[in-house]
Amino acid sequence: MQDTPIRPRPAREAGAQNLRGLKALVIGLGILVVLGTALVIGVVVKRIVAPEHAAAPPPAVAPRTAAPPFATELPGGAGSAIAGVAAAGGMVAIWLHDGQGGAVVFVDPRTGRIAGTAAPRH
Known part of the structure; x- marks a missing residue:
């Protein structure tokens, strides 16, 4: 082998x-x-x-009341009109338009007090 x-x-x-x-x-x-x-x-x-x-x-929907939560008298003379409303940083910004350009008024919605106004210089 x-x-x-x-x-x-x-x-x-x-x-x-x-x-x-x-x-x-x-x-x-x-x-x-x-x-x-x-x-x-x-x-x-x-x-x-x-x-x-x-x-x-x-x-739940809250019932509407007859009166608004606050009442505020806005500055402006005769012929002024509200041209716009917007929320701005916890305030309500209201654009008032008159014949000379207008202004923006800031209102505190909790109290109804005017917090400030922004208007162009004339």
Whole structure:
């Protein structure tokens, strides 16, 4: 008989270990995809069945009173008119227009007092 050299077997352990790790990763990510999809579907179904705005009671509406919360006499002569109203930093800005350009009057809505006036110089 002839002596046949003994050949070492190829190492399959390293390759098999890599495949096991890859299989575990693919299975884990697949489970996460299924759970994420189920979560999204569950949230959509929950919002369709019980919308939040229908569950909340409607806000209470305060009854309107006959008198305004304050009364203020605005400066200005005859022929003055209110040309605009806006909220400005906790104040109510009222634009008074007269024949000479007008002015902006700032009123405190809590007290009704005039806090200041802005007008161009003539």
